[in-house]
Amino acid sequence: MKTVAVLGCGNMAQALVKGWASESLLKHYCYTPSRTRAEILAREVRGEVLENLDSINHFDVYVIACKPQQISELAQELRGKISKGALVISLLAGVTTERLSELLEHKFILRVMPNTPSMIGKGVSALYYTQNVDTDTKNFWQERFSQTGLSVVFDNEEKIDVISPFSGSGPAYIFEFARIFIEKMSDMGIDKETAHKMIVQTFVGASELMAHSNESPETLRNNVTSKKGMTYEALEVFKNSNLTNIFSTAIDSAYQRGKELSKN
Numbered sequence: 001m002k003t004v005a006v007l008g009c010g011n012m013a014q015a016l017v018k019g020w021a022s023e024s025l026l027k028h029y030c031y032t033p034s035r036t037r038a039e040i041l042a043r044e045v046r047g048e049v050l051e052n053l054d055s056i057n058h059f060d061v062y063v064i065a066c067k068p069q070q071i072s073e074l075a076q077e078l079r080g081k082i083s084k085g086a087l088v089i090s091l092l093a094g095v096t097t098e099r100l101s102e103l104l105e106h107k108f109i110l111r112v113m114p115n116t117p118s119m120i121g122k123g124v125s126a127l128y129y130t131q132n133v134d135t136d137t138k139n140f141w142q143e144r145f146s147q148t149g150l151s152v153v154f155d156n157e158e159k160i161d162v163i164s165p166f167s168g169s170g171p172a173y174i175f176e177f178a179r180i181f182i183e184k185m186s187d188m189g190i191d192k193e194t195a196h197k198m199i200v201q202t203f204v205g206a207s208e209l210m211a212h213s214n215e216s217p218e219t220l221r222n223n224v225t226s227k228k229g230m231t232y233e234a235l236e237v238f239k240n241s242n243l244t245n246i247f248s249t250a251i252d253s254a255y256q257r258g259k260e261l262s263k264n
């Protein structure tokens with residue numbers, strides 16, 4: 001059984017660790033400065049709480065799951081203490097393996113860009129391994145990540161930054177669209193609870209249809225759209241308001257922010 005130090009037990013660590021813990025191949029030791037979330041996660045995955053980072057030097061795997069802006073502080077406590085052949089799994093958005101390797105003085109790193117639907121086994125994770133990670137380790141972790149949804153391995157780290165504003169941030173955009181639709185539906189006289197149920201199911205149904213269909217999203221869209229009909233009118237407004245451009249600018253902006261964060 002591999003021992004895993006989980007350093008930071010927020011939303012993303014919880015989503016992934018719970019998926020991995022469904023098999024008894026890993027024993028998790030959870031740490032957070034405030035202890036509360038470490039206790040919650042440890043209880044849920046039958047792991048243990050790490051009281052402090054004093055004896056951090058004997059784990060097989062270290063999951064770095066604090067916020068990117070908290071890594072310098074955590075790295076000060078970890079530097080030189082990570083056991084020699086251990087794998088560091090970094091969830092840090094925008095932090096390159098080169099920078100993390102310098103901060104931690106450690107060279108075996110798996111950088112991951114996951115997303116929150118991992119908590120129900122429907123996530124998307126982009127994986128990048130540093131050159132020196134062996135094949136057995138890669139296979140082992142690919143299996144763990146596939147338990148939390150789709151996992152895709154990239155051999156060019158730059159691609160992790162490219163996909164981050166899509167699959168990493170993507171769930172937030174979907175939640176935002178759902179919020180807008182629910183509010184509009186409720187403004188038009190449908191009670192909020194009903195609006196919520198119907199919009200959520202519309203998103204689930206359309207996503208499942210897209211996942212099970214051999215047709216492109218464009219064809220599926222056209223199948224719902226008759227010329228001069230209701231859907232057509234709405235799509236014309238999207239087109240005339242240059243929705244494609246709005247999405248493109250939003251993605252570019254998120255990508256640039258990722259670049260800025262990686263320099264801090």
Ligand SMILES: NC(=O)c1ccc[n+]([C@@H]2O[C@H](COP(=O)([O-])OP(=O)(O)OC[C@H]3O[C@@H](n4cnc5c(N)ncnc54)[C@H](OP(=O)(O)O)[C@@H]3O)[C@@H](O)[C@H]2O)c1
Nearest residue numbers: 008009010011012032033034037066067068070091092093
């Ligand atoms: N959320 C997402 O959708 C998403 C998607 C892709 C990638 N990520 C990445 O996942 C990471 C975690 O994000 P999150 O949303 O899970 O954040 P979060 O919910 O804010 O959790 C952050 C965790 O880090 C802990 N922490 C703070 N300082 C620490 C330190 N010095 N040492 C150890 N732990 C420390 C916090 O402890 P306390 O509980 O004591 O405050 C908390 O448990 C980030 O790097 C983010 O870029 C997130």
